[in-house]
Amino acid sequence: MKIVILGCGRVGATLAGMMGRAGHTVSVIDQSSDAFQRLGPDFQGTTFVGNGVDEDVLVRAGIREAEAFAAVTNGDNRNIMASQIAKEIFKVKKVVCRIYDPIREETYRELGLETFCPTIVGSQIMFDAITGKKQK
Amino acid sequence: MYIIIGGGGDVGYYLTKNLLHHGHEVLLLEKGSSRYATLSEELGPAVLRGDACEARTMEEVGANRADVVIAVTGDDEDNLVICQVAKKRYKVNRTIARLNNPKHADIFYKLGIDVTVSPTKSILSLIEAELPSSRFVQLMTLKSAGLEIVEVRVPTDSPLVSKALRDISLSRSSNIVLVIRDKQPIFPSAETEIQANDDIYALVNREGEEEIRKAFGVIE
Numbered sequence: 001m002k003i004v005i006l007g008c009g010r011v012g013a014t015l016a017g018m019m020g021r022a023g024h025t026v027s028v029i030d031q032s033s034d035a036f037q038r039l040g041p042d043f044q045g046t047t048f049v050g051n052g053v054d055e056d057v058l059v060r061a062g063i064r065e066a067e068a069f070a071a072v073t074n075g076d077n078r079n080i081m082a083s084q085i086a087k088e089i090f091k092v093k094k095v096v097c098r099i100y101d102p103i104r105e106e107t108y109r110e111l112g113l114e115t116f117c118p119t120i121v122g123s124q125i126m127f128d129a130i131t132g133k134k135q136k
Numbered sequence: 137m138y139i140i141i142g143g144g145g146d147v148g149y150y151l152t153k154n155l156l157h158h159g160h161e162v163l164l165l166e167k168g169s170s171r172y173a174t175l176s177e178e179l180g181p182a183v184l185r186g187d188a189c190e191a192r193t194m195e196e197v198g199a200n201r202a203d204v205v206i207a208v209t210g211d212d213e214d215n216l217v218i219c220q221v222a223k224k225r226y227k228v229n230r231t232i233a234r235l236n237n238p239k240h241a242d243i244f245y246k247l248g249i250d251v252t253v254s255p256t257k258s259i260l261s262l263i264e265a266e267l268p269s270s271r272f273v274q275l276m277t278l279k280s281a282g283l284e285i286v287e288v289r290v291p292t293d294s295p296l297v298s299k300a301l302r303d304i305s306l307s308r309s310s311n312i313v314l315v316i317r318d319k320q321p322i323f324p325s326a327e328t329e330i331q332a333n334d335d336i337y338a339l340v341n342r343e344g345e346e347e348i349r350k351a352f353g354v355i356e
Contacts, residue, residue: 053213055239077189077213084216084247103191104217107225 004029004066004092006052006082007073011098013038015070020044027061030073052082058090068094076101083113140202141165142188142218143209144175147234147255151208156182163197188218191225199226208234212244219249245279252279271354274345275337282341285313286348292332294353302326306351310344313337 001024005012008030016039019026026045029052030036036047050057052073063069069086071079076099083097097115099105105117137160141148144166152164156179164179166172167187175183186193188207199205205222207215212235219231233244235254244252265273265287273287290297296304301312301324314337315322315330322328330336338348348354 053240054237055243075213077211077217080220081213081216081243085243088246089243101190104189104221107191107221111220111224 001025001067002062002065003027003068003070004058004061004063004086006030006069006071006079008035008038008047009072009074010038012070012072013040015072016045017043027066029057029061053078053085055085055089058082058085063090063092066090066092068092069096071095071097076104080104080108080113087113137161137203138198138201139163139204139206140188140194140197140199140222142205142207142215143234144168144171144183145208145210147208149175149179151206152179152182165193165197189214189221191221194221194226199228202226202228204228204230204232206232206234210236212236212240216240216244216247216249219244220247223248241279272349283339284341284345286338286340286345288336288338288348288352288354290330290332290334290336291353294330294332296330296352297332298329300327300329304330304351307344307347309341310348310351311339313339 003019003024004027005016006029008028012028016026016028020043027048028045029048029050031051033049048057048061063086069092071083073079079097079099083095086092087095095114097113099108099115099117100119102117102120105115109115139155139160139162141152141162141164144164148164152162155162162182164183165186165188166175166183169185172183172185184197188194199222205219205228207218209215215233219233222228223231230250232251232253233249235241235244235252236256238254238257241252241254261274271289271291274284275287276285312324315324315328316335317331340348
């Protein structure tokens with residue numbers, strides 16, 4: 001499967017490595033070429049410098065052929081806009097969007113975007129670890 | 137009307153002043169503390185420190201009773217989210233977004249934003265209109281109706297020179313609404329004769345734009 005990953009921070013780079021090792025074709029987009037250093041020397045995919053909400057950049061990264069798109073920049077709104085472009089304009093089948101703000105995450109989940117909120121997930125893990133019990 | 141504006145840059149500032157002047161209830165949201173301080177000195181309670189992208193802020197300012205939400209920050213993704221959240225979460229009737237990248241117009245439209253305004257594009261066409269060589273300028277688009285207002289400077293070698301409008305066959309989708317000759321407006325009738333260097337203003341749809349261009353012999 002071909003996947004386009006927007007944002008080459010810790011999560012983006014780790015995900016790109018995992019997908020690559022699992023045999024998928026990976027394209028990574030970031031605004032800064034320095035970020036691609038996180039990918040390490042074994043990375044087999046392609047990298048693109050550019051703004052992820054620019055259609056031309058997404059096309060260059062191969063979004064037309066992509067079956068999956070992951071938006072993991074550190075900007076919630078950038079992730080939201082890029083994911084909607086991937087989903088609504090380019091009809092990418094699987095689009096996953098990271099949103100730090102829990103309220104915004106809830107809004108866009110209700111709107112039909114597949115989202116996850118590291119703030120909630122992380123807090124829950126910490127809570128469970130500290131109290132030693134599962135709390136919902 | 138209760139109007140919430142996101143983004144206290146120059147656009148947000150002048151827009152707020154203008155709308156207040158017209159008697160509207162306006163609230164400007166600016167997240168930067170130093171910019172907020174400057175704005176609040178002049179605008180007082182009409183400006184609030186907060187991020188219009190944050191649902192919590194929008195809740196606080198009573199977004200659910202807003203008639204219009206306008207997003208004029210310098211980032212298109214922020215403007216998109218401000219308008220979408222206003223529309224979906226707070227059921228705001230009308231949302232208007234500033235576009236920094238004119239290419240985003242289609243995307244915003246598809247994603248449900250009511251109106252987009254692109255200063256970059258407007259500035260480009262205004263400058264184009266002032267260039268001496270310009271013969272054809274798109275002045276304004278009425279997106280929802282698929283119409284635009286265009287300006288044509290009639291070339292000296294145009295096939296329509298010295299012809300009356302009644303003798304020019306244009307389809308219903310190309311409406312000549314105004315002729316400016318030597319700085320004087322002429323509201324055209326069937327008898328109006330076209331002259332070289334007239335400025336023609338026409339209300340057209342997409343096909344009409346092409347038709348006008350061809351009829352007047354204007355090559356881009």
